[in-house]
Amino acid sequence: MISSFIITGFLGVGKTTLLLNTVKEYFKDRKIAIIVNEFGEVGVDGKVLKNVYSQVLEISEGCICCKLSQEFEKGVIEILQNYNPEIIFVETSGTSEPFPIFLSLQNLGMSVDGVICVIDTKNFDTYKEHSTAKYQIGGSNILVLNKIDLVDENTLKKVEEEVKQIKEKYNVKNVLTGQPIFKTYALYKTEFGKLPKEVFDGAYRIDEIIKIGNEGYESGHIIQDSFSEKIVYLPEDIEFKEIDRMLSNLPKNVYRVKGIVKTKDIPSPILINYSFGNLSYSELPDYKGSSFLVFIGSNIEAQKLIRLN
Ligand SMILES: Nc1nc2c(ncn2[C@@H]2O[C@H](COP(=O)(O)OP(=O)(O)O)[C@@H](O)[C@H]2O)c(=O)[nH]1
Ligand SMILES: [Mg+2]
Known part of the structure; x- marks a missing residue:
């Protein structure tokens, strides 16, 4: 089975940096494809990532979790057919939610080996009230407190507590069963997204196959945040x-x-x-x-x- 990872998190928190620092480090000899969805019609991350990886698909002009879900699935299928990667990484735009993307990847027959939410520890206060930021935490099973080089011990503790509370409250649930979809989650603290290799070894694989359509999941997306x-x-x-x-x-x-x-x-x-x-x-x-x-x-x-x- 092809494995996949989703990297989510608000605008500017360090998603591309995490990809550059970890994927390049740990997957030198593997066939990697990266899909990057950027807010807006002109991509910057795609150009940066292409400097390092040959297989980068850019999807712009909207967000893959809602308007562009069909384009996203088409793109994934094309990459699978043309490139036959072992692992696919998807960097969502800062305004996307990960859960619909998770469903798409599962529907396409892929194993989702982790939904990683990058959190900007330094600037968490300035964006934590956006509903999208909360659903990004709720829809992930690996939480990464990033930019810890920029904060003191107390701030780090405070943000960790806040993030845990948001996770508790916004943890995605199957509306049919009322049960949380991710039973557990992991929390890491990083500088420049340098996660340990173990994160990518399948320890956080989501085994439960979720058989609900997008309508089985409620979120406050689009309506509440406007960018x-x-x-x-x-x-x-x-x-x-x-x-x-x-x-x-x-x-x-x-x-x-x-x-x-x-x-x-x-x-x-x-x-x-x-x-x-x-x-x-x-x-x-x-x-x-x-x-x-x-x-x-x-x-x-x-x-x-x-x-x-
Ligand atoms: N000081 C510091 N800066 C970081 C860290 N991680 C990322 N950055 C910087 O934050 C900015 C946004 O990072 P980027 O990866 O493009 O964010 P994205 O929008 O989430 O993909 C860049 O200038 C990065 O160099 C970190 O841990 N510490
Ligand atoms: Mg980026």
């Missing part, structure tokens, strides 16, 4: 400091910025990653496409964000 995104294509003759200045002064309604930008003064294209006020840059030398930034948040007005000369 939007704006894409801005940039000219290539700008200076790095202009980009840096703009990104250092973002308003609070912008949660997440990702993009790949070419500048006048730095030879390699730069990968930009902004989440919850933390900004990071890295180089992406092989990138050949255009320069763009994707802003994710609520009520975003891109023209007000970008004031380039």
Whole structure:
């Protein structure tokens, strides 16, 4: 049976980082396929992951848990037929819920060996009230408290308690039987998503085959959380400091910025990653496409964000 893992978690918590750090480390000699669903029509993670893995399928422009479930299943079937992978990893968008994706994978005959929810320990307070974040925890069986390098012992303890409570309350149940679908769960604490190998060895395989349709599961998705995104294509003759200045002064309604930008003064294209006020840059030398930034948040007005000369 082909095994699969789902990586879920809110915007910017470290899902792609976890994939880069663990999959590359533990599965060098295995045939891996990665499916990445990004919020919005332009993918950044797909480009980053493609630098490392050859088989990366990008599904954009909506979320695979609701609007795009058919496209998702079609994509999985194509990957199975064309590439014949041993293991499939699915990174959901930060606004997706994992449970419908879990059902899709099971329906396609795959073994789901873990639903991993990455949690941003540093910024948990700022997003924990979003219902999507709660259902992501409730629908997973491996909880990963990430970014622990950025918090003290007390914060870590507090977030751990909160996450456990949310797990208890939002644990997905089969509405027909009233029983929780994942009987147990594991909790890990990581920096940059570095999970131990044991997580991927099948110890958290979900054996129970869930035979309910999507309608057998209730969630508050779509209705309660509203996000939007704006894409801005940039000219290539700008200076790095202009980009840096703009990104250092973002308003609070912008949660997440990702993009790949070419500048006048730095030879390699730069990968930009902004989440919850933390900004990071890295180089992406092989990138050949255009320069763009994707802003994710609520009520975003891109023209007000970008004031380039
Ligand atoms: N300090 C710190 N930064 C992290 C950690 N994990 C991820 N990041 C950074 O957080 C940002 C978002 O990470 P990414 O993996 O793209 O998040 P995703 O949207 O969930 O896929 C990037 O700039 C990462 O380098 C961590 O454990 N500690
Ligand atoms: Mg990502």
